[in-house]
Amino acid sequence: MKLAEKMFAIDRRWVYLALGLAVLISLKIPFSIPIPISKEARNIYNFIDTLKAGDAVHLAIDYDPSTLAELHPMTLSILKQCFEKKIKVVVTALHQNGPAMAAAALDTAVARHAARSGEQMKNGVDYVFLGYKPYPALIILGMGQNYRIPFPTDYYGVPVDSLPMMKHIQNYDDVKAILNVSGTSATDYWISYGNGRYKVPLAIGVTGVMATDYYPYWQTGQIFGILGGLKGAAEYETLVGTPGKAVQGMKVQMVAHLIIIVFIIIGNIGYFAQRKKREQSV
Amino acid sequence: MDWPTTIATTVAALLTLAVFSFLYKDNPFYKFAEHLMVGVSAGYWVIILWYTVVIPKMWQPLEAGKWYYIIPIILGILMWARLNRKWQWVSRYPLAFYIGVSTGVAIPLEMKAKVIEQLNGSVDLVTTMYATQASGMTVVNNILILIGIIAALIYFFFSKAHTGATGSIAKFGIGVLMVGFGASFGFTVMARISLLIERLQFLLFEWLKWG
């Protein structure tokens, strides 16, 4: 078998092994790559940064463990910025596998904030976690009328009316923006139903798979910012000054991408060699 | 790390490795993990629905004397008629209510967000160009976007045969769509690799405590 033909017929398991080893090794080697900040990410950061202490935002955590790798760092960074700026956060989780994860993210953010500043953020005062309800489209519309329609109680079963923070928050008119971190079609509902009907400013943090689909909404101003995939997460970690898993992941991304590009090149060399051979034989 | 955490992390790591074993070939370890996930996820859903809907949205309102909540509950129970072939048709009533509401709500809002706003945005490309007296690349880019949108829309328009001038524009439209799909592919690679990185971060740093 000629080299070109061999290039065409590498067993898929060698491809798997090469990728696995590349990721593994680059995770262990200490190096970093610069994380330039995009306008899409900076807009979100600047928006939150210009809010006053006591203002409220709605953080919609609409993902499950399948997309946690890209989205969790975004959630934690946004929470960090909000807590530091004393901005109150209404949190919901409209994915059926998301509530426990969202609750854990809140716990982590609260613990980290306490470790950093010695200040304990309180549930019901500094943030509320309303939890989950099925059928996101109608829930998003319901919250636009009044948070109490879909959520008479919070995730922990406490009546929403008894939470001090919710006294002045009836619906989207009382939050400065909705920050939707999502790995599902809930983002479309937030755009069409949340922003569309209630005109609430909306920014999104989405998976890489979804990111390119939302650029048209960014141009029209229906959303004021996009965090796209792990790169978006790394940008936000950099902006809030706590490089974490996403920033660490970007150096690995670089190596993994190089490996995949090499495989694309090998595949194409093999393909053109075979095509040339076929043409010659004809 | 204390013992309970070590054991829990090890369980999670073994399940992770069981799923990774599928890369070699399908095997009992993978099947075990897959079936366990289906069962546990279904169980989690039962719990979530119970505590987030049944208790606060059915039980508590009825307890508080809001008798009218019996209407959606009865309509909901009618859904279960699906389980019986003879009475299946009864489930159409609640289904019709749900479909009626959700499609009705979609018509004006989807029209606004996905069609009108998008067309507005496209017109804005031209108007802002004039208003700001944009020059150079901005003008070229805005015109390119407009041509791209029109060409791609013409490609989607099947009521006229894609021949002659229409065919050429449609072909340019496919080119534009291909750039879009290429960008999506590039982002998708990043997305998929991210998932692997997170799993290996867990195995290396949280389970094996390397570094």
Add this chain to the structure above:
Amino acid sequence: MKRQLPLIIIFVCGIFMVFQYFIPHENSEFIYEFAALDWPPIIGVFALTLGIISLVRVSATKISKRDEDWQYSIVTLLGLAAMIIAGLPWFGGQTSPAVKWQFDFIMRPIIATIFSLLSFFIASAAYRAFRARSVLASILLISAVIVMIRFMPLGPFTDIVSRTADWVLNVPNLAAKRAIIIGVGLGIISTALKVVLGVERSYLGRD
């Protein structure tokens, strides 16, 4: 009764929701908030339970008939039971430590790892199928590669690559995705209209 009434219900509810958007009167707001936004999720919960019931049914049948791989159905049912028991009110409900444990150390790693397998499949697909077979395929490939290398430090080329990638995302990509969004939007609206007007009825099933 079996077919006509559901069609009438859909028509009335659908038309009400459309009009409510344009004429948000006090009375229509009241009906909108209660009947349209509050009730459907309650009704829907019963539909969701059908999925769970059918999972239990299929697994139980598989076990009783000793179908291929029936042993794994026991695992599914045990997982289901373990989670439900952990979430009983006596153990603390949905926030109980046992639910959290199963979520963190069983559900989370398995779901995350199953999806991480896609990284290997996309690498293999890129190697096997991503060929510059034609002009259009080459455009796809070049666009993908530009986006893939946009965050890499490439010495003197870093800036130009990053700017080109930005251009790809904000110009041709925007045009392509906008055309798709408009197409999808019109598709959603026409299907919704067909449903509300009773032209599309397949969701009712057969008699």
